[in-house]
Amino acid sequence: MKKSGGKLRKGGKPDSEILVKLEMESNPESLCIVRATIERASEVLHFRETETRAIVRSVDEALANVMRHAYAGAPGKPIEITCRRVHVSENGRGLGGMEIVLQDRGTKIDPKKLRGRRLDEIRPGGLGLHFIRECMDVVEFSRKKGKNQLRLLKYLRPADPEARSEGE
Amino acid sequence: MKIAARESQGSTIFDVSGDIDLAHSPEMRKALLGEIKVKKIPKVFLNLREVRYIDSSGIASLVEGLKASRDMGSRLILYGLSTTVREVMQLSRLQKIFEIYDSEEQALAS
Numbered sequence: 081m082k083k084s085g086g087k088l089r090k091g092g093k094p095d096s097e098i099l100v101k102l103e104m105e106s107n108p109e110s111l112c113i114v115r116a117t118i119e120r121a122s123e124v125l126h127f128r129e130t131e132t133r134a135i136v137r138s139v140d141e142a143l144a145n146v147m148r149h150a151y152a153g154a155p156g157k158p159i160e161i162t163c164r165r166v167h168v169s170e171n172g173r174g175l176g177g178m179e180i181v182l183q184d185r186g187t188k189i190d191p192k193k194l195r196g197r198r199l200d201e202i203r204p205g206g207l208g209l210h211f212i213r214e215c216m217d218v219v220e221f222s223r224k225k226g227k228n229q230l231r232l233l234k235y236l237r238p239a240d241p242e243a244r245s246e247g248e
Numbered sequence: 249m250k251i252a253a254r255e256s257q258g259s260t261i262f263d264v265s266g267d268i269d270l271a272h273s274p275e276m277r278k279a280l281l282g283e284i285k286v287k288k289i290p291k292v293f294l295n296l297r298e299v300r301y302i303d304s305s306g307i308a309s310l311v312e313g314l315k316a317s318r319d320m321g322s323r324l325i326l327y328g329l330s331t332t333v334r335e336v337m338q339l340s341r342l343q344k345i346f347e348i349y350d351s352e353e354q355a356l357a358s
Contacts, residue, residue, distance in 0.1 A: 108271035115267075115301065133332060140303055144270045207304035207340050214339055 096164040096179065099124065106147045106157040106184075114161060115140050118180070121163050125178055125236055134215035135178065135234050141208035142182050142230050150186025150228055159184045168235065176236040177217070183227045251279050256356065259291035265298035268306030276306060280313035280324070290322045293355055297328030302336050314346060323347065327355040 099121045104110050118139050122132040143159065151157045160183040168175050213219055218233035249272035254261040260283045268276050283289045292313070296302075310326070317324040327349040329337065337343040349355040 108269065111269055111271060112267055112301075130335075133335065137303070137336070140269065140301075144303060144305065147270065207307060211304060211336070211339055 096166040099163045099165055099178075100161075101163070102161040104143075104159050104161065105155065106151045106159060107155050108144070108147060111140055111143060114143060118163065122178060125165055125176070127178070127234070127236060131234065135180070135232075138212045138215045138232055138234075139180055139182070141211050142232065145208050146182065146184045146186060146228070146230075150184050150189060152187070157184070157186065166233070168233070178234050178236065180232045182230045182232075185227055188223055189221065189228055249275065251275065253279070253283075256293075258289070259293060259356075260287075260289045261293040261295060261352075263295045263298070265300075267301040268299060268309070269301060269303045270305045273303070273305040273309045277309035277312055280309065281316055284313060284316045284320055284322055284324065288320060288322070292317065292322070292324050293352070294324070294326045295328050295352060296326060296330065296333050299330055299333055302333050304336075304340070307336060307340050307342065310346070311342065325349065325355050325358060327352055 100117060102114060102117065104114065115136050118136050119132055122135050127135065139161070143161075146159055147153065160181075162181045162183075164179045164181075166177050166179045168177050212232070215234075216232045217235050218231065220231040222229045222231075249264065249266035249268055252263045254263065262279060262283075264276070266272070280292065280294075283292045294310070310324075313324050325347045328351065329348060334343070337346070337348075347358065349358060
């Protein structure tokens with residue numbers, strides 16, 4: 081599974097199109113609203129149900145991490161979410177996909193600390209990042225102009241070969 | 249999220265519905281630890297049939313409940329997991345450490 085990269089296509093058509101842009105505050109009660117919005121956006125792009133759940137889960141976990149770590153649980157702090165339909169090239173193939181970028185003005189996060197914990201440990205906590213990495217094709221963190229930025233990308237893959245052969 | 253408690257033959261059954269997310273997992277944790285550590289209930293059942301969503305903080309609250317039940321020599325038993333909850337259990341690779349049943353009947357008979 082590729083965890084970085086995903087180049088935008090160069091050509092006549094637009095590389096990306098904004099599906100929805102949200103501004104929210106770091107209040108956990110608002111997470112359900114974002115989940116519902118991302119779910120609908122994924123459905124519009126025709127992601128399968130399992131993929132839609134994976135995207136929703138990733139965005140939710142990423143937002144929870146912003147609230148808990150970047151803002152240390154403080155409510156009322158700004159978070160921006162931009163969700164785009166994108167065209168990417170992977171290994172020379174053109175693919176559609178969904179890109180979600182989260183931005184916050186919280187504490188600078190050390191990328192070296194962005195590691196999920198070992199799963200053989202039976203203890204609470206530390207699972208969120210593991211969920212994100214398992215569910216998304218691209219997970220990129222950066223810090224720009226005083227903002228933490230997390231870029232998530234999920235490729236829209238054609239139906240698996242088994243499903244295709246059944247239909248042929 | 250809503251949590252409703254029932255009593256059955258000295259055990260507690262929690263019927264949980266809605267989303268166990270960052271906003272609500274503290275409530276889940278409090279309910280579990282209250283029954284397991286404070287009331288010292290020997291068997292606590294969690295009916296998750298109506299749970300639409302659970303995040304990592306929700307899973308963490310269940311793990312805390314499980315650890316508390318092991319410390320107390322009691323049991324925490326889950327049943328009625330929806331597809332979403334099962335997926336998250338599998339992702340966290342925790343499905344084997346919990347006692348999980350399909351139905352209330354099977355859970356109560358365990």
